[in-house]
Amino acid sequence: MKIINKSDLKSLRRSVDQGTEEQRKSVQDIIAQVKTRGDEAVKEYTERFDQASLETFKVSKEEFEQAYASLDGAFVQILQEAADNIRAFHEKQKTTSWFDSSEDGTLLGQKITPIDAAGVYVPGGTAAYPSSVFMNVIPAQVAGVERVVMVTPPGKDGKVPDGVLLAAQILGVEDVFKVGGAQAIAALAYGTETIPSVDKITGPGNVFVALAKREVFGDVDIDMIAGPSEIAILADETARAEEIAADLLSQAEHDARSSSVLVTTSERLAKAVEKEVQSQLDSLPRADIARKSVEDYGMIALCETWAEAVDTINEIAPEHLEIVSEDPFQELGKIKHAGAIFLGPYSSEPVGDYFAGPNHVLPTNGTARFSSPLNVDDFVKKSSVISYSRQALETNVDKIARFARLEGLEAHARAVETRKERWK
Amino acid sequence: MKIINKSDLKSLRRSVDQGTEEQRKSVQDIIAQVKTRGDEAVKEYTERFDQASLETFKVSKEEFEQAYASLDGAFVQILQEAADNIRAFHEKQKTTSWFDSSEDGTLLGQKITPIDAAGVYVPGGTAAYPSSVFMNVIPAQVAGVERVVMVTPPGKDGKVPDGVLLAAQILGVEDVFKVGGAQAIAALAYGTETIPSVDKITGPGNVFVALAKREVFGDVDIDMIAGPSEIAILADETARAEEIAADLLSQAEHDARSSSVLVTTSERLAKAVEKEVQSQLDSLPRADIARKSVEDYGMIALCETWAEAVDTINEIAPEHLEIVSEDPFQELGKIKHAGAIFLGPYSSEPVGDYFAGPNHVLPTNGTARFSSPLNVDDFVKKSSVISYSRQALETNVDKIARFARLEGLEAHARAVETRKERWK
Structure with a gap:
């Protein structure tokens, strides 16, 4: 890990993997096939890509029970506690419908409704990620989404990890399907005989999953395409080098393309962290x-x-930001762009990955400039409500008609003017 | 306008214009050129596509003054009043940062910050749309966005419509550039010598603008790609046919692909509206x-x-919905999906286009199932805030470490465990 001056800081933005032309073509084919042939196509792709031959995709009651029995009680307890913390935090994000009434009888407002159905992609591979299940499903449930459908790729043995099934069980999610890749995204977007369609798909995946999400976007909503994980730590001389190094490495272990940056004014800390990183790495x-x-x-x-250090952080707009300084709360107002902000020496980043409550699905690659952690608002939508009174229309009809005519829209003007008949 | 049974209702979803391969290629070229050659490229494209030869793109003080002088005072007054109404409604959408503190000293919260800069595309063509200026700029200003940059294509004479400039002036927007098409989107996304880059681009445009927005998405945020306008009216026998027909036509005049649907249980009304539409059309x-x-x-x-009528509305998920019935407020809770809901006989749809206050940038083509009117939340982003206390970490460190190890992430476990040194 090199020590550099701010002026030598090159952009950390990594180009998003847009896939090759061939990959894109393949994803388009898969989507078209699933759209027209449904389960049959999903079955074929699962055999081809996952080497799993499945009679049914849906996880059975027995599989859920088996998963529950396979994990020890203490661990179930930890997961339950984590889920409770995450739910408690997201409950506080809920917004309500509101209205505003005027003396003339007009009422204007905003109605909040949950989306009908949400789909969650839980990646497979070597590690099981129950935390991904929690972070994607809980905001949807808190928002009031009635149907949550989960998909996750099966192993060659046709099974999915116990930890993932346990997490689903803890949340009461019953619609879990052993399907992965672009075929899973297509099934969620358009539905098949057995897999119900949803209105929004969230959750990370490989390049095929990301490309498929881009393809179906518009027909359904998607979350942001996530990039490699990032941490930036803003620290002064009060920080301990061992802790800073350990936190930097916690992101570095995710992915060879993850980024970890320390921004400091302390030369002593810089040198000590450089040394610590090397020794902890091995x-x-x-x-x-x-x-x-x-x-x-x-x-x-x-x-x-x-x-200058604070400016550097805002330029990076990191996914995770730790502030380890004399009085970290004093710095909060200066931070303009960061997905999650961890304050003080005890707020080690992994605290937020699993347990504290806030979401770990965060904007990466500088997109914290304009996007937010996954949250309850992502699973609701707003409708404007307009109840115009007769008095308000009488007062304003000529203004509205004139405005419409200036924009060249005569039928708009006439629509409001027809109401004049009512008070003639 | 045909009268049909519900069972004959075909999907109104229109496929989104994805552009031709050639158009996409051309847009990619334009973006690459503007990215590398800046103003020079913008100048060339403006000459080629708008047949306008401009020395500078920025609208001058004199041009603003001229626009102001060219429009009569009464109209300026109407625009000012509309802007005030729109601002008042959007002020009510503002959300605040919050936090929650536990007895163990932990503090969790959500910090809200505006994006730094927003870009608004105002389409050109025959009609000037000052209302588009209001609806895109005001939510950004209310959100606290410091810099709003507006772009709009010039005519062959190098000028932009007076109404648009007047609207910008009323809002205090000074950064208005006479640039349109894909080159304008590229300039907003990546900046040029004279046009500042922004973090989010909103506003409708032709297929080149829509394609360019798709291309730059990820580097900056964009709003939804808008489809043709839509209205659905849910009415019972208390509705007046002339008014319903006039409101249907107010959307039909927008675009040959606009859709207008009456959903009713009254055969009398259905027949009367059918007749009225024909006679008003001519x-x-x-x-x-x-x-x-x-x-x-x-x-x-x-x-x-x-x-059944209510179900039909929810299936359509219309951009604009009017409810004209005995007691429209009673129906509000049944409506799950609609961009804007207009209640009662005086709430003619054009009331919302210009004047009442709610935004007229609304989800089209069934996307009201998962998206919302343009609003203040679109111009802010959230950051999670986590200040974990020593007591909380002491209590939970082993659980967090165990969770991390289950997910195969040893460095995560060690990061929290290094803190144990502090209470040894």
Whole structure:
């Protein structure tokens, strides 16, 4: 991990994987096939891509029970507690319909309704991610979404990880389907005989999943296409190097393209962290990944002033930001762009990944400039409500008609003017 | 306009114009050129596509003054009043940062910040749309966006419509650039020597504008790609046929692909509206457009029961919905999907286009199932805030570490565990 000056800080933005022409073509084919041939096509693709031959996609009651029995009680307890914390935080995000009434009898407002159905993609692979289940499903449930449909790719044995099934069970999600890849996204977007269609699809996946989400966008809603994980730490001389290094490495182990950056005004800390990162790296099970990530996308930006350090953070607009300084709350107002902000020495980033309550689905790659953590608002939509009174229309009809005519829309003007008959 | 049974109601969803391969290629070229060559490229495209040769793109003080002088005072007054109404409604949408503190010292919250800069595309063509300026700019201003940049294509004379400039002036927007098409979107996304880059681009445009917005999405945020306008009217026998017909035609005149649908249980009303639409059509200046729209996308769905009528509305998920019935407020809770809901006989749809206050940028083509009118939330983003206390970490560190290890992420576990040194 190199120590550099702010002026040497190159952009950390990594180009989004748009897939190859061939991959895109293949995804389009898969979607078209699933759209027209439904389950039959899903079955074929599951055999081809997952090497799993399934009679039915839906996870059975027995499979759920087996998963529950396979994990020890203490762990179930931890998951339950995490789910409760996440639910409690998201409950606070709920917004309500409102209206405003005028003396002339007019009422204007905003009605909030949940979307009907949400689909969650839970990635497969070596690691099981029950936390992904929680972070995608709970905001939807809190929003009041009636139907949550989960899809996750099966292994060659036709099974899905116990941790994922346990997490689904804890949340009461029964519609879990053993389907992955672009075929899963197509099934969620357009429905098949057994897999119900949804209105919004969230959750991370490989390049095929990301491309399929882009393709179906518009017919259904999707969440942001997530990039590699990122952490930036803003620290002064009060920070402990071992802790900072450990937190940087917690992101570096995710992916060789993850980025981890320390921004500080303390030369002592910079040097100590550089050393610590090296010494902690070697003993990590995922050392190869973490080392590559640190080499390519890790850096320590040594700034002249604290103001320069803060500016650097806002330029990066990191997914995760830790502030470890004398009085971190004092810095909060200066931070303009960050997905999640962790304050003080005890707010190690993994606290937020699993347990504290806020969502771990966060804007990456500088998109914190304009996007937000996954939240309850993502699963509701607004409708404007307009109840115009006779008095209001009498007062304003000529103004509205004139405005419409200026824009060249005569039928608009006449529509309001027909009401004049009512008070003639 | 045909009267049909509910069972004959075909989907009104129109396929989104994805452009031709050639158009997409051309848009990609334009974006690449503007990205590398800046103003020079913008100048060339403006000459080629708008036949306008401009020395500078920025609208000058003199041009603003001229526009102001060219419009009469009464009209300026109407625009000012409309802007005030729109601002008042959007002020009510503002949300605030919040936090929640636990006895153990932990503080969790959500910080709201505006995006730094917003870009608005105002379409050109024959009609000037000051209302588009209001509806796109005001939510951004209310959100606290510091910089609003407006672009609009110049005519061959190098000028932009007075109404648009007047609307910008009323809102205090000074950064108005005479640039249109894909080149304008590229300039907003990546900036040029004279046109500042923004974080989010909103506003409707032709297919080149829509394609360009899709291309730059991810580097900046965009609003939904809008489809043709739509109205659905849910009415019972208390409705007046002349008013219903006039309101249907107010959407039909927008575009030959606009859709206008009456859903009713009253056969008398259905027949009367059918007749009225025909007789009102002929005298409209935009009769050709409206007739084509009514023929292709207009219909009267006659339902057996009111419940069936309500279901039909929810299936359509219309952009604009009028409810003209005995007690429209009683119906509000049954409506699940609609961009804007107009209640009662005086709430003619054009009331909402210009004047009442709610936004006229609404979800089209059934996307009201999952999206919302343009609103203040579109110009802010959230950051989670996590300040974990020492006590909370002591209590939970082992659970968090265990959760991390289950997901195969050892560095995550170690990051929280390093803190144990502090209470050893």
